[in-house]
Amino acid sequence: MCIAPGEVVGLLGPNGAGKSTVIAMMSGLVTPSSGRVLIEGYDTVRSRRQIAGRVGAVFDRARTLYPRMTARENIEYFTALMGRGSLRSVAGRAAHWIESLGICRWADTPVNSLSMGTRQKVSLAAALAAGPSVVLMDEPTLGLDVVSSLDLQQLIRRMARDRGCALVIATHQMDVAERVCDRVCIMSDGRALAIDKVTSLLAVFGRRSYRIALRAPVNDAVTTAIARAGARASAPSDRGAVGSFAVDIDLDDDAGLPRALEAIRTAGSEVESVIRREPCLANAFLEITGAGEGRRADVHCALA
Amino acid sequence: MYIVLWHEVKRGLLRRVRSPFEFITESLAVYIFLVVAVFAASGRVPVPSGMTASASGGFQGRAASEALFAFACAFCCLGAVQGASLLATEEPGSAILDQLAMSAFPLWVIALLRDIASIVSFIPSMALIVGAVSLTTGVACPWPTASALAPILMMRLGLLGIGYALGAIALLVKRVGGLVNLVSMAVFALAFVPARQWGGALGALGIVFPYRWWYGLAVDLTFGNKEATQLLAGGAAGPGMALASATTLLYLFAGLLAFGAAFRASLRRGSLSRA
Numbered sequence: 001m002c003i004a005p006g007e008v009v010g011l012l013g014p015n016g017a018g019k020s021t022v023i024a025m026m027s028g029l030v031t032p033s034s035g036r037v038l039i040e041g042y043d044t045v046r047s048r049r050q051i052a053g054r055v056g057a058v059f060d061r062a063r064t065l066y067p068r069m070t071a072r073e074n075i076e077y078f079t080a081l082m083g084r085g086s087l088r089s090v091a092g093r094a095a096h097w098i099e100s101l102g103i104c105r106w107a108d109t110p111v112n113s114l115s116m117g118t119r120q121k122v123s124l125a126a127a128l129a130a131g132p133s134v135v136l137m138d139e140p141t142l143g144l145d146v147v148s149s150l151d152l153q154q155l156i157r158r159m160a161r162d163r164g165c166a167l168v169i170a171t172h173q174m175d176v177a178e179r180v181c182d183r184v185c186i187m188s189d190g191r192a193l194a195i196d197k198v199t200s201l202l203a204v205f206g207r208r209s210y211r212i213a214l215r216a217p218v219n220d221a222v223t224t225a226i227a228r229a230g231a232r233a234s235a236p237s238d239r240g241a242v243g244s245f246a247v248d249i250d251l252d253d254d255a256g257l258p259r260a261l262e263a264i265r266t267a268g269s270e271v272e273s274v275i276r277r278e279p280c281l282a283n284a285f286l287e288i289t290g291a292g293e294g295r296r297a298d299v300h301c302a303l304a
Numbered sequence: 305m306y307i308v309l310w311h312e313v314k315r316g317l318l319r320r321v322r323s324p325f326e327f328i329t330e331s332l333a334v335y336i337f338l339v340v341a342v343f344a345a346s347g348r349v350p351v352p353s354g355m356t357a358s359a360s361g362g363f364q365g366r367a368a369s370e371a372l373f374a375f376a377c378a379f380c381c382l383g384a385v386q387g388a389s390l391l392a393t394e395e396p397g398s399a400i401l402d403q404l405a406m407s408a409f410p411l412w413v414i415a416l417l418r419d420i421a422s423i424v425s426f427i428p429s430m431a432l433i434v435g436a437v438s439l440t441t442g443v444a445c446p447w448p449t450a451s452a453l454a455p456i457l458m459m460r461l462g463l464l465g466i467g468y469a470l471g472a473i474a475l476l477v478k479r480v481g482g483l484v485n486l487v488s489m490a491v492f493a494l495a496f497v498p499a500r501q502w503g504g505a506l507g508a509l510g511i512v513f514p515y516r517w518w519y520g521l522a523v524d525l526t527f528g529n530k531e532a533t534q535l536l537a538g539g540a541a542g543p544g545m546a547l548a549s550a551t552t553l554l555y556l557f558a559g560l561l562a563f564g565a566a567f568r569a570s571l572r573r574g575s576l577s578r579a
Binding site (some may be wrong): 024029049053057073076077078080082084087110218291 | 311406408454
């Protein structure tokens with residue numbers, strides 16, 4: 001797997017898939033049992049000194065910061081550790097990134113008094129101040145509120161676009177990966193199951209889904225008819241909100257929709273509305289990891 | 305590298321400024337310990353008022369000022385024993401150790417820089433504490449002479465080797481607080497007895513620790529033992545000094561090797577910052 005400058009790659013997978021281990025191997029913190037990782041041609045195991053400063057890392061919940069030091073002190077300290085520049089240039093780099101990431105207000109506040117979102121920005125500034133060409137992020141949006149999470153996602157895209165950094169993000173938040181990543185690697189049990197552009201994965205695995213609202217509760221006759229028409233029916237995940245009058249169907253192609261609607265009418269039920277649900281990475285992920293089948297079986301049981 | 309050293313010194317000083325309560329309680333604990341040691345050395349039981357310690361005699365026939373000097377040396381060496389293991393177990397649950405391991409400097413260099421930084425912040429605070437003890441007890445503690453600084457440095461280097469070995473264990477098994485405390489207590493046990501009187505178990509401990517010879521020399525030089533000064537001037541201390549130097553360097557390099565090997569092993573195991 002090669003990652004180009006300016007590209008954002010997401011590592012997706014269930015817990016224990018090996019996402020964080022891959023991040024640790026790329027940072028030189030875990031020696032690979034086989035294979036190797038090259039950063040700008042330098043082996044992460046054999047050329048540790050050369051990769052220092054070329055790789056920046058951001059971990060979940062900003063765990064790389066000294067809590068009693070201020071944001072500025074943390075950024076300066078970790079930049080100095082990368083062996084880049086003089087005392088003055090280290091301070092200059094820190095000031096530049098404090099301004100770029102919009103954390104001037106909190107620059108001289110101890111990190112333990114900052115919100116999680118601001119801490120994560122400080123963590124990102126500390127990683128970027130040494131001028132890395134690769135930034136590794138392990139669950140960067142974990143524990144952030146919606147606004148902070150979206151803010152950080154915008155920052156990530158900006159870093160890739162403006163600075164040409166290659167970014168690798170390990171996450172199990174599909175919406176984050178879908179918004180931020182150019183490519184994703186879907187992992188399970190330490191293996192890469194699929195590596196492709198998000199749009200390509202959605203085209204292949206993202207099924208065409210519709211939500212059909214009926215005038216009467218969904219019954220066995222309706223679900224059987226839908227299945228006979230070649231579609232897969234499932235109860236809506238938000239069933240509590242929509243009630244028992246709606247059914248979600250997955251189709252292999254759009255031509256299956258008229259057949260499914262006809263089957264519902266034949267089963268004696270009347271259709272009130274049809275809403276197309278856009279394909280999402282979460283569905284593709286479930287398909288690729290094989291978790292989708294089990295999930296659908298559970299939903300079928302609930303529906304029955 | 306000097307930039308990192310500057311930041312380490314700054315970090316150490318800031319920690320004290322930002323946590324004054326922690327700094328005061330630590331200093332107070334050292335102060336109480338030293339006052340008790342001085343009273344014990346002078347053969348007097350401390351009482352709250354109207355008490356001054358005699359300048360000589362008492363515990364193990366040692367001068368109270370020598371006891372004060374001995375414990376100041378012990379506190380000076382304590383940082384060397386604890387430094388690398390504190391680094392290896394830094395901020396449990398955090399990924400700071402990961403971040404340090406990704407730096408341009410090997411972990412042992414960072415530990416060494418932190419040790420130097422800790423000496424910088426140790427000297428003024430220890431001088432204040434010893435001054436306060438002298439004022440309270442009436443026992444003066446002489447500043448080590450310029451010639452005594454070399455044995456004190458060697459003492460610290462040897463114990464730094466032990467510190468690296470403890471750091472190596474900490475990298476692999478993480479929970480080494482008890483072991484570090486045990487080694488620290490051994491340093492204090494050695495400081496309890498005048499260097500000239502080490503024998504039996506303490507003598508054996510003195511051999512195991514690269515401490516005994518240097519400590520004895522530092523005491524002799526600081527307190528103006530003519531015999532020691534003459535021995536050094538005549539070069540008669542050669543064999544003893546050579547053996548002590550070899551032991552010190554052996555400890556230091558063995559510690560460094562162990563630390564490096566443990567670091568590589570923890571990378572292979574993927575357990576570097578695992579709590």
